[in-house]
Amino acid sequence: MHILTLAIKSMLNRKFTIALTIFSIALSIMLLLGVERLRNDARESFANTISGTDLIVGARSGPVQLLLYSVFRIGNPTNNISWKSYEEIKDQRLVAWTVPLSLGDSHHGFRVLGTNLDYFRHYHYGGGLALEFAKGAPFADVYDAVIGADVAKELNYNLGQEVVLAHGTGEVSFVRHDDKPFRIVGILSKTGTPVDRTVHVSLEGIEAIHTGWENGAPRPGAHIDAEQARQINLQPKTITAALVGLKSRLAAFRVQRFINEYPKEPLLAALPGVALQELWDTMAIAQQVLLAISVLVVLVGISGMMTAMLTSLNERRREMAVLRSVGARPWHIFILFVGEAGAVMSIASAVGVAALYVTQLIARPIIQTQLGLFLPIHSPSTHEFMLIAAAVGAGLLVGLIPAYRAYRYSLSDGMTIRL
Amino acid sequence: MSIETDAIKIQNLSFHWRMGDAAVLDLPELHIKRGERVFIKGASGSGKSTLLSLIGGVLLPQSGTVSVLDQRLNELSSAKRDSFRAEHIGFIFQMFNLIPYLPVIDNVLLPCRFSQRRKHNIEKRGFTLKDEAVRLLEHLDLSTEMLQRSVTELSVGQQQRVAAARALIGGPELVIADEPTSALDADRRSGFLQLLLKECFEQDTTLVFVSHDSALEPQFDRGIQLADINRAIN
Numbered sequence: 001m002h003i004l005t006l007a008i009k010s011m012l013n014r015k016f017t018i019a020l021t022i023f024s025i026a027l028s029i030m031l032l033l034g035v036e037r038l039r040n041d042a043r044e045s046f047a048n049t050i051s052g053t054d055l056i057v058g059a060r061s062g063p064v065q066l067l068l069y070s071v072f073r074i075g076n077p078t079n080n081i082s083w084k085s086y087e088e089i090k091d092q093r094l095v096a097w098t099v100p101l102s103l104g105d106s107h108h109g110f111r112v113l114g115t116n117l118d119y120f121r122h123y124h125y126g127g128g129l130a131l132e133f134a135k136g137a138p139f140a141d142v143y144d145a146v147i148g149a150d151v152a153k154e155l156n157y158n159l160g161q162e163v164v165l166a167h168g169t170g171e172v173s174f175v176r177h178d179d180k181p182f183r184i185v186g187i188l189s190k191t192g193t194p195v196d197r198t199v200h201v202s203l204e205g206i207e208a209i210h211t212g213w214e215n216g217a218p219r220p221g222a223h224i225d226a227e228q229a230r231q232i233n234l235q236p237k238t239i240t241a242a243l244v245g246l247k248s249r250l251a252a253f254r255v256q257r258f259i260n261e262y263p264k265e266p267l268l269a270a271l272p273g274v275a276l277q278e279l280w281d282t283m284a285i286a287q288q289v290l291l292a293i294s295v296l297v298v299l300v301g302i303s304g305m306m307t308a309m310l311t312s313l314n315e316r317r318r319e320m321a322v323l324r325s326v327g328a329r330p331w332h333i334f335i336l337f338v339g340e341a342g343a344v345m346s347i348a349s350a351v352g353v354a355a356l357y358v359t360q361l362i363a364r365p366i367i368q369t370q371l372g373l374f375l376p377i378h379s380p381s382t383h384e385f386m387l388i389a390a391a392v393g394a395g396l397l398v399g400l401i402p403a404y405r406a407y408r409y410s411l412s413d414g415m416t417i418r419l
Numbered sequence: 420m421s422i423e424t425d426a427i428k429i430q431n432l433s434f435h436w437r438m439g440d441a442a443v444l445d446l447p448e449l450h451i452k453r454g455e456r457v458f459i460k461g462a463s464g465s466g467k468s469t470l471l472s473l474i475g476g477v478l479l480p481q482s483g484t485v486s487v488l489d490q491r492l493n494e495l496s497s498a499k500r501d502s503f504r505a506e507h508i509g510f511i512f513q514m515f516n517l518i519p520y521l522p523v524i525d526n527v528l529l530p531c532r533f534s535q536r537r538k539h540n541i542e543k544r545g546f547t548l549k550d551e552a553v554r555l556l557e558h559l560d561l562s563t564e565m566l567q568r569s570v571t572e573l574s575v576g577q578q579q580r581v582a583a584a585r586a587l588i589g590g591p592e593l594v595i596a597d598e599p600t601s602a603l604d605a606d607r608r609s610g611f612l613q614l615l616l617k618e619c620f621e622q623d624t625t626l627v628f629v630s631h632d633s634a635l636e637p638q639f640d641r642g643i644q645l646a647d648i649n650r651a652i653n
């Protein structure tokens with residue numbers, strides 16, 4: 001016991017170098033845990049984004065791309081699908097329900113989704129949870145909007161407020177649909193999915209703000225105001241994608257084949273689970289590389305500690321001789337060094353974990369907006385504890401090297417004080 | 420010559436540092452009586468420090484025996500030798516005697532961390548460890564306000580006196596000093612030696628004092644020239 005108090009006092013004496021060592025190891029541990037956390041939570045967040053949907057249908061592209069733009073609201077579709085095709089799919093015998101999705105507008109960087117009331121009924125997330133309203137109700141009028149929890153929170157919106165949608169999905173848009181403002185009638189509860197960052201309006205609303213438009217810009221001299229727009233047929237001619245629920249899961253492949261071989265238009269039906277897995281797999285290599293790098297960074301930190309300990313060894317040979325003269329045993333000297341390695345690693349782990357939480361608090365909103373990932377802040381998992389234990393173990397193991405040298409020195413030097 | 424009166428008894432000792440090297444020490448006989456204060460001198464490299472390590476049980480001779488306080492050191496395991504040393508012997512070195520990260524008081528009390536016996540010796544007499552440290556430091560002319568000071572703030576002479584207090588704390592039977600005065604100037608040297616000798620006398624401690632400075636020799640009970648008793652040629 002007393003030898004460990006000596007170890008601590010000796011470390012306090014070298015505060016500055018030890019602090020630097022701890023700092024670099026703490027950073028490396030934070031990186032390692034951060035990467036692991038990102039890997040695990042991203043996977044969970046992905047998997048939780050959509051559930052209960054059997055097929056996602058869109059214009060022919062890749063399943064991952066379709067999944068990204070329709071569900072994660074990342075990137076833009078290459079093409080739309082026609083309303084006719086949508087109706088035909090909807091009327092299939094094996095199809096239980098469909099939800100049309102129309103994307104392409106935004107509001108202060110939040111995506112606008114045109115859909116119908118089936119969306120609130122059938123879109124499920126997090127393993128079967130339905131959307132809930134924190135305030136208000138689904139849209140009823142053409143110019144009604146339902147906003148996600150984050151939209152409400154970040155823009156400080158409340159029911160009854162008017163919002164103007166912008167054409168395009170960029171953060172800054174120059175073409176605004178300011179002649180046809182929408183009124184907020186509903187605010188959804190937090191889901192931890194991209195829904196939180198979406199402004200929902202009816203398909204008719206989307207159609208209304210684009211009447212008199214051609215090729216993505218208003219046609220000169222063809223202005224139709226908000227009230228006039230109500231009068232014309234607001235049935236959309238195209239939509240971006242559709243979510244499809246089947247009467248039986250077993251039918252998924254048949255319906256998928258039907259859609260993929262649809263003769264009138266090149267369509268793609270993707271199985272969400274498969275697309276999620278594929279999306280995940282495309283990132284697998286990058287993840288492995290990230291993990292490998294962060295493990296290496298931890299090892300670099302640990303070898304920095306070893307270097308510092310080996311450097312201090314020479315001047316500490318005197319100290320060791322003195323300790324030997326008062327009766328310290330060679331293994332006391334050994335413990336002195338291993339104890340230091342252990343203390344450095346433990347403190348660095350604690351600091352690293354703390355730093356991880358701080359970083360997470362800061363980085364979370366950014367990751368949400370930029371990557372569409374909803375990373376929960378949770379207490380360290382067993383897996384993470386095992387990683388920390390492995391790092392501490394590696395540190396102790398590496399600490400054995402200077403400890404063993406010190407042990408050898410204390411045997412060979414005895415009480416002779418070497419300069 | 421009765422066994423009880425010998426603090427150190429060396430017989431037919433031969434020691435070499437490495438296999439195949441010539442012996443550094445080859446001592447047929449050396450006796451130091453209990454309570455005796457002995458001065459050992461010798462040229463640099465003649466093996467004085469090596470001899471002290473053998474007496475301290477940090478090294479073992481390849482042949483012959485070293486007995487300290489009637490205990491044959493080679494009969495003890497290395498662990499036992501380490502605790503034997505902690506219990507019975509105090510050391511003072513030439514310099515860098517102190518642990519730089521411990522304050523004066525902790526440096527003085529260091530042997531009590533490793534030796535229950537030395538701790539009990541103090542407590543038996545009804546003192547606390549701190550009382551005893553203060554008493555020793557005062558005897559060695561160090562002010563008590565130094566107790567919590569960092570040892571790196573002390574002058575070399577003060578450091579050596581702290582080292583002496585550490586060697587003496589808990590009343591070990593034997594104090595071994597390896598050129599403790601060579602870093603001091605002439606005035607402080609005799610001052611330090613006087614304090615050390617006085618304290619050893621009061622505690623009836625055997626003192627083995629190594630130096631190549633013959634000027635100090637008259638203050639000791641006996642002087643030994645290492646070259647005279649060592650058959651090894653260095």
Ligand SMILES: Nc1ncnc2c1ncn2[C@@H]1O[C@H](COP(=O)(O)OP(=O)(O)OP(=O)(O)O)[C@@H](O)[C@H]1O
Nearest residue numbers: 412413416436443462463464465466467468469470
């Ligand atoms: N740890 C060691 N390993 C190998 N050889 C050693 C070791 N320590 C001392 N020696 C050798 O043993 C011999 C005696 O050394 P020692 O230190 O005992 O001399 P000394 O009389 O104390 O000298 P000084 O007056 O300079 O302190 C020297 O030749 C030295 O090179």
Ligand SMILES: [Mg+2]
Nearest residue numbers: 467468469597
């Ligand atoms: Mg010497």
